[in-house]
Amino acid sequence: MDALWGAAPRPPPPGLDSSESPGSTPTAARRLRRPPLPWARFSSWLECVCVVAFDLELGQALELVYPYDCRLTEKEKTSICYLSFPDSYSGCLGDTQFSFRMRQSGGQRSPRSMDDDDGYNKGAPVTLQRETAHLFGYVYFRQVKDSAVKRGYFQKSLVLVSRLPYVNLFQSLLNLIAPEYFEKLVPCLEAVCNEIDQWPPPVPGQTLNLPVMGVVIQVRIPSRVDKLESSPVKQFNQENLLPAPLVLSSVNELDLFRCFQPVLIHIQLLWELMLLGEPLVVMAPSPTISSEMVLALTSCLTPLKFCCDYRPYFTIHDSEFKEYTTRTQAPPNVVLGVTNPFFIKTLQHWPHILRIGELKMSGLYTSYKTYLHKDKTLIKRLxxxxQRKRPSEVQSALIRRHLLELTQSFIIPLEHYMASLMPLQRAVTPWKTPPQIRPFRQDDFLKTLEHAGPQLTCVLKGDWLGLYRRFFKSPNFDGWYRQRHREMTQKLEALHLEVICEANILTWVKDKSEVEIVDLVLKLREKLIQAQAHQLPVKEETLRRVALYIDTVIGSLPDDLQTVLRHP
Known part of the structure; x- marks a missing residue:
């Protein structure tokens, strides 16, 4: 039995009701008894809201963080200060919106934050999952002349900090709240945060009504089981929403046509650079343009997750500045958005430089040769x-569909090969460790392409084999493979639990020693806890049957052992 399912059992997870046995599943009633932590709903959307102002003596200074108990490290506070102001070269007068992304620098998450036990990441597309090591900042910056200020200008940023890559939703939210905040200041911000704390959490597949400042934002949270095509949000409960809601077509999608219009002829080349995780710097005249272009580029691979680092807006004050600008080693796998002309010289050794926003200087500087032939029909259509003044959203939909079909054509052969590595269902038996997923062999995969390659779904010709070989060396392949392997392992574990439930456990117990039976109880308990902790794709009915099995097996033991096992 020792070799049955590996490691010794872990203690039950914290939060298990003391009246529950570790083998049982918490009922809905028990879960309801646990009061939500303060700001738990707010934290399912945002980490905090920050206000950054320009101080004549200190420079950028963090004026306010709300909720007040939000735990940001000093390094994070400094980063937020620098990343929330456009570079002085940008000359942004009036109101400016942009985004940034930064590493989380140690420190603990606030205890009130909802972790992924809420099931969000399980149901969300991989491209929209909550980040664990990075924070996003959504910025609304205002710079206007003000004679009451020594410097002659009012300069302040309102920043929403989140782990969710919901650029469209949060920038729309800022559009509503920032102008009001700049007029009414802190009381207005507290009221808004309290409203957000009443929002339902983001649940993949649901269309939500999110009230704020007398407006209802209506948006659908994407799910990983969605059909991948652009479709507008279906409005609902209209009769109960007065005035009419602000309906967002997407939480995260940008106007791809507007972003890519200066570089339309390079779209396919840029897609290959993103697929291969190549280092790329985007030089733009403002953080708005740089951040939108970086986010548009990293979204090119949907539904494949872009697994390299990316910084929609990057400054010379960033803690990674030296790491990214050193010439002693090759540039890292990162996409940087910059506005300071200083970077023109500092990053001139980078292999791919995209300059946009200045007509005379716009262009892509690279020696990269594409593996695939250019799709001239897309460019002609765009x-x-x-010429025909087609609406931007229609042009964006054309680009999005083209990139989606290109990515799917590339990824489907990989998915098919990966599925072939899964052990057969009949190989999973109740009293043995589940069989291993067979290793991914690159040469074996490449041999499948002749009959099941991208040419079946894509008209583009070119060196597909060369593209796959280069892809295997990229962080995107590593990220995709780890994700798929984890999902397949969880599926195997779930299948193992179901097979155990179908077995005649009492017959097996009859000729076993007490030690073996106790070992079985502990192993089953561990399996159950694992199913709950890792959210294995197991039906509630299966979990109930496993808990019943545990009780049945314990009931076959002497009273003293029963007492020990029921009250560990």
């Missing part, structure tokens, strides 16, 4: 759309 150029014809410009």
């Amino acid at each position: 150029l014809k759309g410009i």
Whole structure:
């Protein structure tokens, strides 16, 4: 039995009701008894809201963090200060919106934060999962002349800090609250945060009504089981929502056509650079343009997750500045958005530089040669759309569909090969460790392409084999493979639990020693805890049957052992 399912059992997870046995599942009633932590709903959307102001003596200074008990490290506070102001070269007068992304620098998450036990990451597309090591900042910056200020200008940023890559939702939210905040200041911000704390949590697949400042934002949270195509949000409960809601077509999608219009002829080349995780710097005249372009580029691979680092807006004050600008080693796998002309010289050794926003200087500087031939039909359709003044959202939909089909054509053969590595269902038996997933052999995969390659779904010709070989060396392949392997392992574990439930456990117990039976109880308990902790794809009915099995097996033991096992 020792070799049955590996490691010794872990203690039950914290939060298990003391009246529950570790082998049982918490009922809905028991879960309801646990009061939500303060700001728990708020934290399912945002980490905090920050206000950054310009101080004549200190420079950028963090004026306010709300909720007040939010635990940001000093390093994070400094980063937020620098990343929340456009570079002085940008000359942004009036109101400016942009985004940034930064590493979380140690420190604990606030205890009130909802972790992924809420099931969000399990149901969300991999491209929209909550980040664990990074924070996003959504910025609304205002710079206007003000004679009452020594410097002659009012300069302040309102920043939403979140782990969710919901750029469209949070920038729309800022559009509503920032102008009001700049007029009414802190009381207005507290009221808004309290409203957000009443929002339902983001649940993949649900369309939510999110009230704030007399407006209802209506948005659908994408799910990983969605059909991948652009479709507008279906409005609902209209009769109960007065005035009419602000309906967002997406939580995260940008206007791809507007972003890519200066570089339409390079779209396919840029897609390959993103697929291969190549180092790329985007040089733009403002953080708005740099951040939108970086986010548009990293979204090119949907539904494949971009697994490299990316910084929609990066400054010379960033803690990674030396790491990214050193010439002693090759540039890291990162996409940087910059606005300071200083970077033109500092990053000139980077292999791919995209300059946008200045007509005379716009262009892509690279020696990269594409593996695939250019799709001239897409460019022709987009150029014809410009001539006919086709709406930007229609042009964006064309680009998005083209990139989606390109990515799917590339990834489907990998998915098929990966599925072939899964052990057969009949190989999973109740009293043995589940069989291993067979190793991914690159040469074996490449041999499958002749009959099951991308040419079945994509008209593009070119060196697909060369592209796959290069892809295997990228962080994107590593990230995709780890994710798929984890999902397949969980599926095997779930299948193992179901097979155990179908077995005649009492027959097995009859000729076993007490030690073996106790070992079985502990192993089953561990399996149950694992199913709950890792949210294995197991039906509630299966979990109930495993808990019943545990009780049945314990009931076959002497009273003293029963007491020990029921009250560990």
